[in-house]
Amino acid sequence: MVRGKLNKSKAALRAMVIKSLAHPSRVLLVDALGGGEMCVCDLTEVVGSDISTVSKHLAVLKSAGLVSVEKRGLNQFYRLNCLCLADFFRCVDSINQQQSRTLQKACIG
Amino acid sequence: MVRGKLNKSKAALRAMVIKSLAHPSRVLLVDALGGGEMCVCDLTEVVGSDISTVSKHLAVLKSAGLVSVEKRGLNQFYRLNCLCLADFFRCVDSINQQQSRTLQKACIG
DNA sequence: GCAGTATTTGGTTATTTGCGAAAATATACC
């Protein structure tokens, strides 16, 4: 974690990337793109929102540097830029599992 | 990443945890807590905001399951619940590095 | 050029978030 070396501007950079993933639809998008590049119309079906909404979510991911785009014909094909997101989500999932265990203990005994 | 197995409610759970880290101050807090437990008053100096603001940020981290609290005397001592955040931030930092390289190429070369 | 498809952008509205000040709560000490 490189403790203590973290100033505010570096924290802001980190937060910007994290923020770009802090929405259910964008989590779904990144997960879907883990299987390879996809066009907006197909991603729209994955998310189930209006295509303009999905397009904006993709723009957020792009400006954070998580995905890149290539236009071929009428379609914009989005793909993941980073391979490390698997670890990222593994950590997130482990927190959720731990949290649900903790809540169970607290409620049920 | 367990592709394709991600439904909306699991994505929402992930997003909730990610969201709790999606703020510069909360990134700073988690980084500081990487060095061991700290009380709110000390964390307030790290972040440099009003103590009520810091308290609220800590509450967000707590409800997401990232930290836990123990009261001793007048102080509330917060500590990290999960060890995996190092990987998490490593991934985030690598995205930022890659992104800044990409932007440099686009602007300068 | 015109029609058709894919995507982005702009406008509007509703909701959420973040902040500090002030009030409330909890504990320690005399």
Added chain:
DNA sequence: GGTATATTTTCGCAAATAACCAAATACTGC
């Protein structure tokens, strides 16, 4: 009990976010 310290909660407000619709843009093929 009364005062001091540490923390959380409440309140009001400003700013950011997210959703959809409609309009604009970009490309393809006739």
